[in-house]
Amino acid sequence: MFYNVHHHFASFFKNEKDLQPYAYAASKNLAEGSICIDTNGNPKRLFENYHEEKDFTNLTSDQLRELSLVGNENDVKKPFVLHGDNFYITRYFNYETQILEGIETLIYAGNEKRKERFKRLKELSAFKALKENQDIKEGADWQLVAAIMAFVNNFSIITGGPGTGKTTSVAKILSLLYEENPELQVKLAAPTGKAAMRMKESLQGNSFIPEEFKVQINDLEPHTLHRLLGSIYQSPYFKHNSENPVEADVIIVDEASMIDVGMFAKLISAIDKKTKLILLGDKNQLASVEAGSLLGDLCASVEKLNNFSQEFSLELEQAISGAQLDTPSYSKLLQDHITELKYSWRFEATPEFREVSQAVIRYEKENIQQWFVKGGLQGNIQVDAEYSEQLFKDFIQSFEAYFPKESKTTFQNIAASLQAFNEIRILAVIKKGKQGVAGLNARVENYLTSKGLLQVTTAFYEHRPVMVTRNHPDLGLFNGDVGIVRKDPENSTKLKIWFLASETQADGEVTDEEKQGRVLVRGYSPALLTDVETVYAMTVHKSQGSEFEKVLLVMPKAKELPLLTRELLYTGITRAKNQLLLQGTEEVVLQAAKAQVKRASGITNRI
Numbered sequence: 001m002f003y004n005v006h007h008h009f010a011s012f013f014k015n016e017k018d019l020q021p022y023a024y025a026a027s028k029n030l031a032e033g034s035i036c037i038d039t040n041g042n043p044k045r046l047f048e049n050y051h052e053e054k055d056f057t058n059l060t061s062d063q064l065r066e067l068s069l070v071g072n073e074n075d076v077k078k079p080f081v082l083h084g085d086n087f088y089i090t091r092y093f094n095y096e097t098q099i100l101e102g103i104e105t106l107i108y109a110g111n112e113k114r115k116e117r118f119k120r121l122k123e124l125s126a127f128k129a130l131k132e133n134q135d136i137k138e139g140a141d142w143q144l145v146a147a148i149m150a151f152v153n154n155f156s157i158i159t160g161g162p163g164t165g166k167t168t169s170v171a172k173i174l175s176l177l178y179e180e181n182p183e184l185q186v187k188l189a190a191p192t193g194k195a196a197m198r199m200k201e202s203l204q205g206n207s208f209i210p211e212e213f214k215v216q217i218n219d220l221e222p223h224t225l226h227r228l229l230g231s232i233y234q235s236p237y238f239k240h241n242s243e244n245p246v247e248a249d250v251i252i253v254d255e256a257s258m259i260d261v262g263m264f265a266k267l268i269s270a271i272d273k274k275t276k277l278i279l280l281g282d283k284n285q286l287a288s289v290e291a292g293s294l295l296g297d298l299c300a301s302v303e304k305l306n307n308f309s310q311e312f313s314l315e316l317e318q319a320i321s322g323a324q325l326d327t328p329s330y331s332k333l334l335q336d337h338i339t340e341l342k343y344s345w346r347f348e349a350t351p352e353f354r355e356v357s358q359a360v361i362r363y364e365k366e367n368i369q370q371w372f373v374k375g376g377l378q379g380n381i382q383v384d385a386e387y388s389e390q391l392f393k394d395f396i397q398s399f400e401a402y403f404p405k406e407s408k409t410t411f412q413n414i415a416a417s418l419q420a421f422n423e424i425r426i427l428a429v430i431k432k433g434k435q436g437v438a439g440l441n442a443r444v445e446n447y448l449t450s451k452g453l454l455q456v457t458t459a460f461y462e463h464r465p466v467m468v469t470r471n472h473p474d475l476g477l478f479n480g481d482v483g484i485v486r487k488d489p490e491n492s493t494k495l496k497i498w499f500l501a502s503e504t505q506a507d508g509e510v511t512d513e514e515k516q517g518r519v520l521v522r523g524y525s526p527a528l529l530t531d532v533e534t535v536y537a538m539t540v541h542k543s544q545g546s547e548f549e550k551v552l553l554v555m556p557k558a559k560e561l562p563l564l565t566r567e568l569l570y571t572g573i574t575r576a577k578n579q580l581l582l583q584g585t586e587e588v589v590l591q592a593a594k595a596q597v598k599r600a601s602g603i604t605n606r607i
Contacts (some may be wrong), residue, residue: 006031007050019067019080020057024050026089032562033291034600035096035261036086038065041600061085073097086602092291095265099294102268103155107337110154110271117152118315126175126210137343139327140325142306146339147172148319150278157338159283159299160358161546162574163346166197166280169286170252171206171340173278177250178213188220189228191258192469193289193478195545196222199254199280225253227473227599229270240270248275255545256281260290261601282574284341284361284470286541286567286597293599301607302332306341312336335606350578352379360593361365368593372586380579387435387554387583395552395581396444397538398424403453403463403486404567409487414498414521417484421465425547426537427572428556429563435556435583440537457467459526460485460495466532467542475524480542482535488523496523497532540572551576555584555592564592 010024025046037046043058064070064082071078071090073179077541081093088096112234121127130476134141142160146169150156158169177184188203190196203209209217228246230239240246251271253259256279259267271277281293287293299305308316309331316325328335347354359367384391402421404413426444430436434443448454454463464485471478483499501522540553553572556564569592573580 021047035092036088036600038192039085039087095261098265098269105273106155110134114152124179126179142341143169149339151176156278157279160341163344164341167202171208178406187247187251189223189225192480193224194480195255233386242269245272246270250276252278254280257285258288260288264294286571297603301604302334309335337357352381357574360566363593382581384583385585409489414486418500425548426552426553427540427543428537430556435554437537441534444536465535467535469531498523528546543575545575549577550579552581565595565597566593567597
């Protein structure tokens with residue numbers, strides 16, 4: 001008889017035969033991303049593959065509550081908790097509770113100062129400048145509304161699709177907060193080091209940051225969430241917790257859709273109630289790799305976004321003019337703490353990207369079917385249901401641009417190669433097979449070898465593009481960073497892996513010309529970075545937080561894959577800024593657009 005890890009987990013409760021199938025289902029669904037199971041769910045699906053499914057009877061919620069190992073919200077010392085009809089492994093019920101209590105604490109602490117903060121806001125010169133330069137799109141300047149919301153509250157969520165200005169909203173927030181307190185202590189963080197660094201880089205070049213505060217912005221140090229909280233070697237715990245909170249006036253966390261409930265519970269517990277927490281993210285993107293869909297759940301707790309309470313709407317209307325604000329019949333806890341940015345500035349030049357991404361996220365079946373009709377898509381998006389080899393070759397020709405034209409390796413042409421390489425990427429859903437990362441990487445390598453550009457003789461061949469697969473804080477490198485193997489300009493017998501770097505991190509002498517804006521590089525011995533992988537192609541999951549000028553999104557041919565969801569398709573499509581080639585059959589694309597990530601949790605209902 002076949003036993004898997006979930007059967008093994010259930011076997012620990014052999015003295016509670018009625019409990020075992022629920023223990024199995026809770027473990028199995030947790031591995032699939034759900035925090036709990038709905039005991040009213042379809043039994044056939046709930047207990048799928050449970051090897052003794054014919055030998056048990058479904059229990060009602062009242063019967064489950066009678067079991068000796070099942071607790072409730074007031075009794076969390078048992079292995080399981082039943083809250084309403086949701087059945088949890090107790091640790092994950094506790095995570096939810098920590099999250100909800102932490103958010104409530106921040107909200108109530110901020111509410112005590114909201115009127116005072118609105119009054120102070122109106123006196124700031126930065127606010128007056130923002131108000132005079134409002135750009136009202138789709139009913140309001142939602143970036144300004146988001147900035148006001150974050151200024152007056154201690155807990156805020158800013159959500160929006162690509163190009164809607166989440167980072168620009170942060171720049172506006174910081175311009176207000178720094179004027180109020182020039183000594184403000186700000187921490188930037190994200191689930192990955194790459195995402196955190198990208199947020200800082202976007203802020204550095206943002207025109208909304210007043211000149212007098214650019215030094216503070218330049219001095220900000222981006223953190224991974226693990227580093228922000230202080231990882232303890234070989235421990236699930238962190239240095240910062242409820243008894244030792246993170247020292248900061250403001251914590252800004254980007255790519256919040258990637259945060260799982262366990263990590264967010266530890267984050268919110270380590271934030272003092274006087275600290276502002278601002279979350280940024282796209283609620284429509286892929287959920288975290290680990291259990292939960294936190295950002296989506298928090299946003300779903302409000303019936304309609306940008307529909308603020310009567311009291312908050314009145315304050316907003318007094319602060320700014322021209323906004324068209326609606327008020328709900330009744331308010332939820334997060335009603336005044338979430339702003340959705342609606343207008344995508346990125347899509348102004350390429351409106352077809354807006355139409356395609358919206359068709360996916362709304363599952364507009366007829367519109368999607370039109371993509372596969374000749375001439376159904378215009379502009380810079382092309383759909384290829386035949387997986388044309390010629391279209392594939394036409395696309396990967398763009399990789400030739402990252403090879404240097406001169407034979408001598410210099411710091412300048414390494415930097416130019418990295419910049420050129422980061423303009424293009426192939427995205428895949430699966431890792432193996434012809435439509436997977438491994439197969440696509442091999443096809444590109446074979447093509448470039450046939451052109452005489454590559455010689456794949458060893459693992460670290462010259463010009464190999466690689467992606468770091470784990471964090472190296474001691475080296476200043478993080479999971480997702482992309483580099484290129486190239487000779488050392490100062491020692492042509494050595495190969496190094498080179499990454500784009502700031503002036504202070506760069507190898508080699510820095511000339512005045514380079515100081516004025518040339519991007520520099522830093523190199524590492526391959527012996528220090530054995531955990532890298534070739535990255536002509538990468539998974540859609542790994543691409544989160546990145547943008548590329550040109551994207552080839554390759555869908556698998558098997559439509560039954562559980563990975564195929566509209567969130568995945570949307571995320572892949574929206575990584576492209578100017579050009580997209582989507583290879584996939586109509587059947588597979590429709591299947592992906594129809595299927596949604598459904599992860600059970602109690603967060604929305606408990607709020």
